[in-house]
Amino acid sequence: MAQWSLADRTLYAKLVYYGPALGGKTTNLKVLHQVTDPEGRAKLVSLNTANDRTLFFDLLPFDLGSLLGYKVALKLYTVPGQVRYDATRRAVLAGADAIVFVADSDAARERDNREAWQDLSQNMRATRLDPAGVPILVQLNKRDLPAVAAEDAMRAWFGLAPSLCVPAVARNGTGVLSTFIAAAHAMIERLVAMAEPQTRRTLDAGNLAAQLDAAFAPFVARNVAAESIGASSRTGAAPIVLESSDLLESAVASSVVLGAQLADEHGRVQRLEREAESLRLLSDALRSSGASFERDAVVQASLTAAVTTLGAAGAALGTLGASGGLLLSGVAGRDLATLAEAPGMASILERMLKGPGAAVIDDLALEAPEAAAAASGLRALAVIPVEPAQRASLVVAMPSPDGTFSDADVRFLSTLAGHLAVGLEKVRVHGELRAHRDQLEAVVNARTRSLKMAYDELKSVDAMKDRFLANVSHEMRSPLTVIIGAATFLRDYEGDPAEREEMMAGILRSSQALDRMVDGLLRVARLDTGDDTVVANVEAADVVADALRLVGAEERTSVVVDPRITSLSADSSRLARALANLVDNAIKFGPDDEAVELRVAPCVLGRPGGSVAGVVFAVLDRGPGLHEEEVERAFAPFEQGGDPLTGKPEGVGLGLYEARAIARRHGGTLIYLPRSDRGSEFRLSIPAEPVANQATRVAHGG
Amino acid sequence: MTTAKRILIVDDDAFIRRPLEFILRQEGYQPATAADATEGLRAVESDLPDLIFLDVMMPGKDGLTWCAELKSDPRYCGIPIVLLSARGQEHDREQALALGAADFMTKPYSPHELKRRVRELLGCG
Numbered sequence: 018m019a020q021w022s023l024a025d026r027t028l029y030a031k032l033v034y035y036g037p038a039l040g041g042k043t044t045n046l047k048v049l050h051q052v053t054d055p056e057g058r059a060k061l062v063s064l065n066t067a068n069d070r071t072l073f074f075d076l077l078p079f080d081l082g083s084l085l086g087y088k089v090a091l092k093l094y095t096v097p098g099q100v101r102y103d104a105t106r107r108a109v110l111a112g113a114d115a116i117v118f119v120a121d122s123d124a125a126r127e128r129d130n131r132e133a134w135q136d137l138s139q140n141m142r143a144t145r146l147d148p149a150g151v152p153i154l155v156q157l158n159k160r161d162l163p164a165v166a167a168e169d170a171m172r173a174w175f176g177l178a179p180s181l182c183v184p185a186v187a188r189n190g191t192g193v194l195s196t197f198i199a200a201a202h203a204m205i206e207r208l209v210a211m212a213e214p215q216t217r218r219t220l221d222a223g224n225l226a227a228q229l230d231a232a233f234a235p236f237v238a239r240n241v242a243a244e245s246i247g248a249s250s251r252t253g254a255a256p257i258v259l260e261s262s263d264l265l266e267s268a269v270a271s272s273v274v275l276g277a278q279l280a281d282e283h284g285r286v287q288r289l290e291r292e293a294e295s296l297r298l299l300s301d302a303l304r305s306s307g308a309s310f311e312r313d314a315v316v317q318a319s320l321t322a323a324v325t326t327l328g329a330a331g332a333a334l335g336t337l338g339a340s341g342g343l344l345l346s347g348v349a350g351r352d353l354a355t356l357a358e359a360p361g362m363a364s365i366l367e368r369m370l371k372g373p374g375a376a377v378i379d380d381l382a383l384e385a386p387e388a389a390a391a392a393s394g395l396r397a398l399a400v401i402p403v404e405p406a407q408r409a410s411l412v413v414a415m416p417s418p419d420g421t422f423s424d425a426d427v428r429f430l431s432t433l434a435g436h437l438a439v440g441l442e443k444v445r446v447h448g449e450l451r452a453h454r455d456q457l458e459a460v461v462n463a464r465t466r467s468l469k470m471a472y473d474e475l476k477s478v479d480a481m482k483d484r485f486l487a488n489v490s491h492e493m494r495s496p497l498t499v500i501i502g503a504a505t506f507l508r509d510y511e512g513d514p515a516e517r518e519e520m521m522a523g524i525l526r527s528s529q530a531l532d533r534m535v536d537g538l539l540r541v542a543r544l545d546t547g548d549d550t551v552v553a554n555v556e557a558a559d560v561v562a563d564a565l566r567l568v569g570a571e572e573r574t575s576v577v578v579d580p581r582i583t584s585l586s587a588d589s590s591r592l593a594r595a596l597a598n599l600v601d602n603a604i605k606f607g608p609d610d611e612a613v614e615l616r617v618a619p620c621v622l623g624r625p626g627g628s629v630a631g632v633v634f635a636v637l638d639r640g641p642g643l644h645e646e647e648v649e650r651a652f653a654p655f656e657q658g659g660d661p662l663t664g665k666p667e668g669v670g671l672g673l674y675e676a677r678a679i680a681r682r683h684g685g686t687l688i689y690l691p692r693s694d695r696g697s698e699f700r701l702s703i704p705a706e707p708v709a710n711q712a713t714r715v716a717h718g719g
Numbered sequence: 720m721t722t723a724k725r726i727l728i729v730d731d732d733a734f735i736r737r738p739l740e741f742i743l744r745q746e747g748y749q750p751a752t753a754a755d756a757t758e759g760l761r762a763v764e765s766d767l768p769d770l771i772f773l774d775v776m777m778p779g780k781d782g783l784t785w786c787a788e789l790k791s792d793p794r795y796c797g798i799p800i801v802l803l804s805a806r807g808q809e810h811d812r813e814q815a816l817a818l819g820a821a822d823f824m825t826k827p828y829s830p831h832e833l834k835r836r837v838r839e840l841l842g843c844g
Contacts (some may be wrong), residue, residue: 503737519737520738523734
């Protein structure tokens with residue numbers, strides 16, 4: 018496994034030569050050793066086994082010089098080709114960063130190539146090497162033999178691109194360096210691409226290919242020189258040859274295993290660093306305001322951290338409902354819903370969630386074969402408690418074929434779960450605070466509204482008081498002016514009899530006007546304070562006549578009473594007053610030469626419990642009428658129509674207010690309708706029979 | 720002997736005009752009356768008054784408007800005008816004086832007070 022050592026700025030990488038026995042792996046390494054390390058600083062180590070078969074085991078450490086700002090230290094290994102050394106092959110293969118498969122071009126050895134290729138594939142699986150992640154180059158060696166398999170055919174069988182199949186004659190050095198350089202290229206590109214962000218920041222990866230070419234240039238130059246001399250005349254350092262013994266072999270194998278373990282250890286350290294980085298990012302995300310108070314965002318951040326850090330297939334927050342039943346939410350990576358729905362899986366998940374601590378299933382295929390089949394692509398499953406009280410847990414799945422959860426993974430997930438629990442608690446507290454604040458706000462708003470209503474009401478009462486004072490005082494002042502002026506004249510001057518007569522008439526007339534005004538005010542005050550409406554059977558014609566008499570409007574009014582209307586139930590003096598007010602208004606606002614119309618007709622009054630028969634009194638004039646926005650104001654007390662400076666009629670502005678109040682006392686209505694040609698129509702409608710609770714009926718006679 | 724001072728009374732309410740007219744005549748003035756601004760202008764044009772009593776609220780042209788018109792007319796701007804109103808708010812008085820009225824009286828007025836003002840404005844008695 019490659020190690021980017023930040024401490025000594027060195028990339029340690031491992032390149033393994035694999036292939037059938039006697040295919041030329043060792044020859045490749047010998048040539049490379051000679052080309053790259055002519056002084057023989059590094060030793061080539063070879064182990065000869067007992068019974069005649071040769072186990073080459075070669076270590077070739079060398080320095081590629083500065084690359085990307087790093088020194089590159091490559092270790093080259095060959096594996097023993099013979100079938101019986103499978104365990105050693107695996108030990109050597111473990112942690113490889115790139116593989117060169119040295120194929121024998123001898124047509125007779127096609128089968129050996131195939132077996133070795135399948136063996137490589139099996140051993141890569143066994144040592145957890147990702148076929149997609151570890152570059153593999155194939156060297157088509159021994160192209161100089163008389164009977165060789167065609168290059169195209171071999172390439173097609175290996176299923177590799179031409180650039181990844183290099184023809185060679187290792188025996189004389191041809192193609193050895195180019196194979197190595199191609200493999201090193203592919204490997205380093207891959208390692209750079211896979212480097213951690215932290216490491217990548219330290220890489221000087223401007224033009225990787227150019228840097229690689231420059232790094233390998235001295236070797237290429239030496240190789241050309243070596244080839245011109247001829248491979249046979251080569252004088253490389255002789256390998257150290259160890260005579261085989263079982264002890265020795267196992268010692269070497271152990272050292273390789275130890276190396277692999279060291280590499281694993283380093284990998285673990287890197288992974289811990291990665292986890293720390295993930296947790297840091299997560300905690301940053303939780304700390305940052307805004308999103309951190311959104312439950313979904315908090316959950317999502319944790320799940321994403323679990324998936325990216327562990328390379329998990331998918332993660333979700335699983336919650337057990339109070340009455341059982343599993344809810345997966347906030348899915349990151351692969352959706353785990355299919356897994357939860359797989360046969361038998363729900364109960365397994367529920368059991369895992371109910372447990373007190375972390376629960377792990379290493380291989381779903383063993384625990385729940387049906388579920389594993391339904392949720393293909395998932396192998397291992399971990400459930401880590403987040404909030405035991407809420408029965409919420411992290412549910413994380415690793416991909417097949419060989420995803421597992423190490424102890425370190427579980428520890429990481431537990432830490433993550435702790436972070437998530439803190440985040441969720443924060444969300445909850447924030448939510449409670451927000452709900453509390455909203456509640457307070459609602460209370461404040463409601464109080465403000467009721468205060469505003471009370472204020473508006475007071476304001477309208479205050480405005481009414483102002484109108485009352487202005488209107489009433491004004492209306493009283495004119496007659497008082499007349500009375501005071503006339504009385505003063507009568508007291509202070511003799512005058513002639515006609516003048517004295519006129520002054521006395523003025524006093525009388527003005528006093529009567531004042532009397533009417535006070536009367537009207539008292540009537541309205543009575544209407545406002547209590548209900549003393551008394552109804553009896555009255556003749557419609559009599560009520561109308563009374564009304565016209567009250568305002569002296571007999572001459573100016575044309576009355577039409579529908580013959581169907583004779584008597585009705587009403588408080589006759591009140592009703593006459595209401596009609597008198599309407600007629601009085603019609604005369605005041607209408608033109609002098611137009612008669613006011615008063616029509617009495619039957620009508621139907623809509624009521625919640627059905628309609629009732631009624632009588633409508635319509636008073637029509639040819640005055641200016643009311644604008645839509647004036648209508649409501651017209652019915653308010655102490656409101657008057659006309660221009661206050663030039664057109665204000667006599668009166669204090671209670672006519673319509675009083676008439677409407679009287680109509681309502683009778684269980685009826687008073688509405689305004691504009692006339693289509695010009696003028697106003699006021700319709701006072703009351704039920705023909707009294708409405709219960711609306712008025713007291715007085716029995717006749719007795 | 721001096722000519723009696725001419726006083727024009729403009730008010731739409733005859734019952735208000737009459738006592739004022741009688742009192743002023745008894746005091747030795749020569750009163751004339753008009754029911755609105757149109758009649759008033761005719762009276763002013765035919766016989767220039769020494770003083771005008773003018774009601775604020777009248778049908779047609781209101782007293783304030785007519786007062787402003789008279790004050791902007793060089794022929795009549797010298798005639799003192801007393802505005803009479805049943806509305807007695809302070810701003811009504813201010814508005815009247817701003818328009819050039821010599822005085823502002825609210826109804827009901829005391830005849831005695833009225834006589835005193837007339838004497839002051841006409842600079843005699």
